[in-house]
Amino acid sequence: LNRRLAEFGTTIFAEMSALAVRTGAINLGQGFPDTDGPEQVREAAVRALRDGRGNQYPPGPGVPELRTAIADHQRRRYGLEFDPDTEVLVTAGATEAIAASLLALVEPGDEVVALEPYYDSYAASIALAGGTRVPVTLRPHEGSFRLDLDELRDAITPRTRLLLINTPHNPTGTVLTRAELTAVAELAVERDLLVVTDEVYEHLTYDDAEHVPLATLPGMRGRTVTIGSSGKTFSFTGWKVGWVTAAPELVAAVRSAKQFLTYVSAGPFQYAVAEALALPDSYFEEFRASMTAKRDLLAAGLTDAGFTVFRPQGTYFITTDIRPLGFDDGFAFCRALPERCGVVAIPNAVFYDDRTAGAPFVRFAFCKRDEVLSDAVTRLKA
Ligand code: PMP
Ligand code: GLN
8 A cells, every 4th residue: 555545544434334234233333324315316217227328438527417407406506507518527426526626636745724523535535636634623612613713724824725625514513604604715715725615415404504605605606616415415325426516627627537537437327316406495305304303313312321412503413522421532432332332433533633632522423214313322321
């Protein structure tokens, strides 16, 4: 293994899912739903397979039906206009979109400022691109993890190439506010930075939290690469259909990298996701309502079990602090948890450069059937 990758080992999601299989524990680690997405979308995939649409290499940028559906979605929800031919790129999940964006836009030695805790593929993709990651840590403040804008400003140097933002944020569940994002945007404009923004949880916001796409803010449309995914929004994480929307020159750059990573992927599923994106608003509302109830169920259960719960405003993850239970090492806690009570969770420390800062935090996924969540809570309380 080369020096760029040596520090990364096996992704925590594979490790913890394997542990769940081995021990028969309830898997609240890796974030995937245990109920598949809408029947009619699955039928659309079957129809595409049968009708021979996408069974051979689809076009490099993605099938036109899907690129149009992505552009329509961005217009309908956010008032953002993208040309489906030059400003939309279909990728093999958001994971490839992240990797291709960094490989395309970062020069060796460039610094990439990323929110910490960071989704694990960010660190590996920055490393593959030869960049240096510069984490800006979200810190607990009045029940949620918040961005300190002064720390963000201080992290930017003449070598900074881009900001890597994620909202709604995995693993903390923080949804950056319009005011916070406006400050991020002002910094990006002032320092003339590109921004890559991972918005895969755009439809998963709770209570009065509002998802504000960075590209909608002043000065950002031309300098922002926005990443989305069908995995989270439609509960088809195995299909690996993601996308990038950005200005033509940025999309062209990302596509230059993408063409040599996978070239294309998921032919028939692209047609199905095009239909999914056109589902009526009621689908998105019901999905959000169902996830809100699950969040409440698991948050209440974890609180009863003695964890300090950071009530998420977005995503389908709850970050907890294990110190009230008498533990302070999330790694040890998560390794012992399956044997101790039959539940798998993720130690947030893996998402930190500063592992000490992340040590007491543990993440639980709530994208599971209510009875599974209730069973997990019963086990954790025991
Ligand atoms: N970004 C974040 C923040 C995620 O949590 C995930 C996991 N789904 C991804 C990207 C990767 O998404 P995909 O499965 O579409 O590659
Ligand atoms: N995004 C999912 C999570 O955060 C995992 C995706 C993966 O396993 N690569 O749990």
